[in-house]
Amino acid sequence: KPATLxxxxxxxxxxxxxxxxxxxxxTRTGAYMGRA
Structure with a gap:
């Protein structure tokens, strides 16, 4: 789903x-990696 940072x-x-x-x-691709 779309999200805004x-x-x-x-x-x-x-x-x-x-x-x-x-x-x-x-930060290179802007892709979601996981929960922090």
Whole structure:
């Protein structure tokens, strides 16, 4: 599902991620890596 980061960048994350959760993002690709 689409999500917007604090920086304003939009990425896709799995459906189980809830608003306010901290996640890891690959800064080279912008892809979701996992929960932090």
């Amino acid at each position: 604090e920086t304003g960048k939009k990425i896709n994350v799995p459906l189980f991620i809830k608003e306010g959760e901290t996640i890891k993002i690959d």
